[in-house]
Amino acid sequence: MARSMALTAAVLLAGSALLLTLSSAFVAAPQKVSAPAGLPTAALSAAALATPQMAHADDGVWIPALSAVGAGFAIGLAAIGPSGVGQGIASGRCIDGISRQPEVADDLRGVLLLSLAFMESLTIYGLVIALVLLFANPLIK
Template sequence: MRRILTVTLMTVLAAPGLAWAADATGGGDMAKAFAVLAAGLGFGLAAGLCGLGQGRAAGSAVDAMARQPGAIARIQTAMLLGLAFIESLTLFVFVIAVILLFVKS
Protein backbone atom coordinates (compact mmCIF):
# COMPACT_ATOMS: atom_id res chain seq x y z
CA MET A 1 0.00 0.00 0.00
CA ARG A 2 2.82 2.36 0.83
CA ARG A 3 4.49 1.77 -2.54
CA ILE A 4 1.25 2.56 -4.41
CA LEU A 5 0.83 5.74 -2.40
CA THR A 6 4.43 6.77 -3.13
CA VAL A 7 4.08 6.21 -6.88
CA THR A 8 0.76 8.05 -6.97
CA LEU A 9 2.19 10.99 -5.04
CA MET A 10 5.23 11.19 -7.32
CA THR A 11 2.98 11.16 -10.39
CA VAL A 12 0.75 13.90 -9.01
CA LEU A 13 3.74 16.04 -8.11
CA ALA A 14 5.40 15.55 -11.52
CA ALA A 15 2.29 16.35 -13.59
CA PRO A 16 2.26 20.16 -13.11
CA GLY A 17 5.91 20.40 -14.12
CA LEU A 18 5.25 18.48 -17.31
CA ALA A 19 2.20 20.61 -18.09
CA TRP A 20 4.13 23.81 -17.48
CA ALA A 21 7.00 22.68 -19.69
CA ALA A 22 4.67 21.82 -22.59
CA ASP A 23 4.77 24.10 -25.60
CA ALA A 24 1.57 26.08 -26.09
CA THR A 25 1.63 25.74 -29.88
CA GLY A 26 2.28 21.99 -29.96
CA GLY A 27 -1.20 20.89 -28.89
CA GLY A 28 -2.53 20.23 -32.38
CA ASP A 29 -0.83 16.87 -32.63
CA MET A 30 -2.27 15.39 -29.44
CA ALA A 31 -4.88 13.33 -31.31
CA LYS A 32 -2.14 11.61 -33.29
CA ALA A 33 -0.10 11.05 -30.12
CA PHE A 34 -3.07 9.44 -28.37
CA ALA A 35 -3.76 7.30 -31.46
CA VAL A 36 -0.17 6.03 -31.43
CA LEU A 37 -0.40 5.37 -27.69
CA ALA A 38 -3.72 3.54 -28.03
CA ALA A 39 -2.46 1.46 -30.96
CA GLY A 40 0.72 0.46 -29.16
CA LEU A 41 -0.90 -0.36 -25.84
CA GLY A 42 -3.84 -2.13 -27.45
CA PHE A 43 -1.73 -4.31 -29.70
CA GLY A 44 0.80 -5.08 -26.99
CA LEU A 45 -1.91 -6.04 -24.52
CA ALA A 46 -3.80 -8.14 -27.05
CA ALA A 47 -0.68 -9.94 -28.27
CA GLY A 48 0.54 -10.69 -24.76
CA LEU A 49 -2.77 -11.93 -23.43
CA CYS A 50 -3.50 -13.94 -26.57
CA GLY A 51 -0.11 -15.58 -26.19
CA LEU A 52 -0.98 -16.54 -22.63
CA GLY A 53 -4.36 -17.85 -23.75
CA GLN A 54 -2.84 -19.90 -26.54
CA GLY A 55 -0.31 -21.38 -24.15
CA ARG A 56 -3.02 -22.40 -21.71
CA ALA A 57 -5.17 -23.85 -24.50
CA ALA A 58 -2.31 -25.88 -25.94
CA GLY A 59 -1.24 -27.09 -22.49
CA SER A 60 -4.75 -28.15 -21.59
CA ALA A 61 -5.14 -29.92 -24.93
CA VAL A 62 -1.91 -31.86 -24.43
CA ASP A 63 -3.06 -32.78 -20.92
CA ALA A 64 -6.41 -33.98 -22.28
CA MET A 65 -4.69 -35.96 -25.05
CA ALA A 66 -2.49 -37.67 -22.48
CA ARG A 67 -5.51 -38.63 -20.37
CA GLN A 68 -7.65 -39.88 -23.27
CA PRO A 69 -5.54 -41.01 -26.23
CA GLY A 70 -8.63 -42.24 -28.06
CA ALA A 71 -10.04 -38.72 -28.34
CA ILE A 72 -6.93 -37.09 -29.80
CA ALA A 73 -8.57 -36.17 -33.12
CA ARG A 74 -11.55 -34.44 -31.49
CA ILE A 75 -9.38 -32.67 -28.92
CA GLN A 76 -6.96 -31.49 -31.60
CA THR A 77 -9.81 -30.14 -33.75
CA ALA A 78 -11.30 -28.26 -30.81
CA MET A 79 -7.88 -26.91 -29.84
CA LEU A 80 -7.13 -25.65 -33.35
CA LEU A 81 -10.54 -23.98 -33.57
CA GLY A 82 -9.98 -22.32 -30.19
CA LEU A 83 -6.49 -21.17 -31.21
CA ALA A 84 -7.93 -19.65 -34.38
CA PHE A 85 -10.49 -17.69 -32.35
CA ILE A 86 -7.82 -16.53 -29.92
CA GLU A 87 -5.51 -15.45 -32.75
CA SER A 88 -8.36 -13.60 -34.48
CA LEU A 89 -8.50 -11.19 -31.54
CA THR A 90 -4.88 -10.20 -32.15
CA LEU A 91 -5.53 -9.78 -35.86
CA PHE A 92 -8.59 -7.59 -35.20
CA VAL A 93 -6.58 -5.39 -32.84
CA PHE A 94 -3.81 -5.19 -35.46
CA VAL A 95 -6.31 -3.97 -38.08
CA ILE A 96 -7.70 -1.38 -35.65
CA ALA A 97 -4.16 -0.23 -34.77
CA VAL A 98 -3.29 0.19 -38.46
CA ILE A 99 -6.48 2.18 -39.01
CA LEU A 100 -5.66 4.40 -36.02
CA LEU A 101 -2.13 5.02 -37.24
CA PHE A 102 -2.69 5.62 -40.93
CA VAL A 103 -6.12 7.23 -41.24
CA LYS A 104 -5.84 11.00 -41.13
CA SER A 105 -8.11 12.61 -38.60
Protein backbone atom coordinates in the same frame (compact mmCIF):
# COMPACT_ATOMS: atom_id res chain seq x y z
CA MET B 1 19.36 -7.81 -0.15
CA ALA B 2 21.33 -4.60 -0.60
CA ARG B 3 22.02 -5.43 -4.23
CA SER B 4 18.33 -6.03 -4.86
CA MET B 5 17.38 -2.72 -3.26
CA ALA B 6 20.05 -0.88 -5.24
CA LEU B 7 18.86 -2.42 -8.51
CA THR B 8 15.25 -1.59 -7.66
CA ALA B 9 16.18 2.01 -6.90
CA ALA B 10 18.17 2.25 -10.14
CA VAL B 11 15.28 0.89 -12.19
CA LEU B 12 12.82 3.26 -10.52
CA LEU B 13 15.13 6.21 -11.14
CA ALA B 14 15.68 5.25 -14.78
CA GLY B 15 11.95 4.68 -15.28
CA SER B 16 11.01 8.04 -13.83
CA ALA B 17 13.66 9.77 -15.98
CA LEU B 18 12.31 7.99 -19.06
CA LEU B 19 8.75 8.94 -18.14
CA LEU B 20 9.70 12.59 -17.71
CA THR B 21 11.57 12.56 -21.02
CA LEU B 22 8.72 10.95 -22.95
CA SER B 23 6.04 13.08 -21.34
CA SER B 24 7.81 16.28 -22.34
CA ALA B 25 8.17 15.02 -25.92
CA PHE B 26 4.43 14.83 -26.60
CA VAL B 27 2.85 17.46 -24.39
CA ALA B 28 2.87 21.09 -25.43
CA ALA B 29 3.88 23.79 -22.98
CA PRO B 30 0.99 24.67 -20.66
CA GLN B 31 -0.70 28.00 -21.18
CA LYS B 32 -1.57 30.15 -18.21
CA VAL B 33 -5.30 30.37 -17.70
CA SER B 34 -6.66 32.67 -15.04
CA ALA B 35 -9.07 31.09 -12.60
CA PRO B 36 -12.63 32.44 -12.78
CA ALA B 37 -13.66 34.32 -9.68
CA GLY B 38 -17.20 34.96 -8.57
CA LEU B 39 -18.92 33.24 -11.51
CA PRO B 40 -22.21 31.38 -11.15
CA THR B 41 -22.37 27.58 -11.31
CA ALA B 42 -23.60 27.51 -14.93
CA ALA B 43 -20.61 29.55 -16.09
CA LEU B 44 -18.22 27.30 -14.18
CA SER B 45 -19.71 24.15 -15.72
CA ALA B 46 -19.50 25.70 -19.20
CA ALA B 47 -15.85 26.54 -18.55
CA ALA B 48 -15.22 22.97 -17.39
CA LEU B 49 -16.73 21.64 -20.62
CA ALA B 50 -14.57 23.96 -22.73
CA THR B 51 -11.31 23.17 -20.87
CA PRO B 52 -10.37 20.03 -22.89
CA GLN B 53 -10.57 22.07 -26.09
CA MET B 54 -8.21 24.67 -24.63
CA ALA B 55 -5.74 21.96 -23.59
CA HIS B 56 -4.94 20.97 -27.19
CA ALA B 57 -1.68 22.25 -28.58
CA ASP B 58 -1.74 24.80 -31.35
CA ASP B 59 0.30 22.58 -33.67
CA GLY B 60 -2.09 19.61 -33.32
CA VAL B 61 0.33 17.17 -31.69
CA TRP B 62 -2.14 15.63 -29.24
CA ILE B 63 -4.25 13.42 -31.48
CA PRO B 64 -1.40 11.75 -33.44
CA ALA B 65 0.66 11.22 -30.29
CA LEU B 66 -2.20 9.72 -28.31
CA SER B 67 -3.23 7.66 -31.34
CA ALA B 68 0.26 6.14 -31.44
CA VAL B 69 0.02 5.33 -27.73
CA GLY B 70 -3.43 3.81 -28.26
CA ALA B 71 -2.17 1.75 -31.19
CA GLY B 72 0.64 0.44 -29.03
CA PHE B 73 -1.78 -0.55 -26.29
CA ALA B 74 -4.17 -2.16 -28.80
CA ILE B 75 -1.59 -4.42 -30.40
CA GLY B 76 0.23 -5.07 -27.14
CA LEU B 77 -2.85 -6.17 -25.22
CA ALA B 78 -4.14 -8.13 -28.20
CA ALA B 79 -0.85 -10.00 -28.48
CA ILE B 80 -0.42 -10.67 -24.76
CA GLY B 81 -3.99 -11.70 -23.96
CA PRO B 82 -5.38 -14.14 -26.49
CA SER B 83 -2.17 -15.06 -28.31
CA GLY B 84 0.28 -15.35 -25.46
CA VAL B 85 -1.69 -16.43 -22.44
CA GLY B 86 -4.83 -17.89 -24.01
CA GLN B 87 -3.15 -20.04 -26.63
CA GLY B 88 -0.57 -21.25 -24.14
CA ILE B 89 -3.20 -22.34 -21.64
CA ALA B 90 -5.37 -23.97 -24.32
CA SER B 91 -2.43 -25.88 -25.83
CA GLY B 92 -1.26 -27.02 -22.40
CA ARG B 93 -4.70 -28.28 -21.46
CA CYS B 94 -5.02 -30.08 -24.79
CA ILE B 95 -1.69 -31.83 -24.33
CA ASP B 96 -2.71 -32.74 -20.78
CA GLY B 97 -6.00 -34.16 -22.04
CA ILE B 98 -4.32 -36.15 -24.80
CA SER B 99 -1.79 -37.58 -22.36
CA ARG B 100 -4.58 -38.73 -20.05
CA GLN B 101 -6.87 -40.13 -22.77
CA PRO B 102 -4.99 -40.80 -26.01
CA GLU B 103 -8.12 -42.22 -27.68
CA VAL B 104 -9.76 -38.76 -27.88
CA ALA B 105 -6.69 -37.08 -29.40
CA ASP B 106 -8.39 -36.40 -32.75
CA ASP B 107 -11.41 -34.74 -31.14
CA LEU B 108 -9.25 -32.61 -28.85
CA ARG B 109 -6.97 -31.59 -31.70
CA GLY B 110 -9.91 -30.37 -33.78
CA VAL B 111 -11.36 -28.36 -30.93
CA LEU B 112 -7.91 -26.96 -30.13
CA LEU B 113 -7.29 -25.79 -33.69
CA LEU B 114 -10.72 -24.16 -33.85
CA SER B 115 -10.22 -22.35 -30.54
CA LEU B 116 -6.70 -21.25 -31.57
CA ALA B 117 -8.15 -19.77 -34.76
CA PHE B 118 -10.71 -17.80 -32.75
CA MET B 119 -8.02 -16.55 -30.37
CA GLU B 120 -5.81 -15.50 -33.26
CA SER B 121 -8.71 -13.58 -34.81
CA LEU B 122 -8.87 -11.46 -31.65
CA THR B 123 -5.21 -10.60 -32.14
CA ILE B 124 -5.85 -9.67 -35.76
CA TYR B 125 -8.67 -7.38 -34.63
CA GLY B 126 -6.20 -5.63 -32.31
CA LEU B 127 -3.79 -5.25 -35.24
CA VAL B 128 -6.56 -3.76 -37.40
CA ILE B 129 -7.44 -1.26 -34.68
CA ALA B 130 -3.77 -0.30 -34.32
CA LEU B 131 -3.40 0.18 -38.09
CA VAL B 132 -6.56 2.29 -38.25
CA LEU B 133 -5.31 4.50 -35.43
CA LEU B 134 -1.93 4.93 -37.12
CA PHE B 135 -2.80 5.36 -40.80
CA ALA B 136 -6.53 6.04 -41.24
CA ASN B 137 -7.22 7.91 -38.04
CA PRO B 138 -10.90 8.92 -37.81
CA LEU B 139 -10.08 11.47 -35.11
CA ILE B 140 -8.00 13.67 -37.42
CA LYS B 141 -10.04 16.06 -39.56
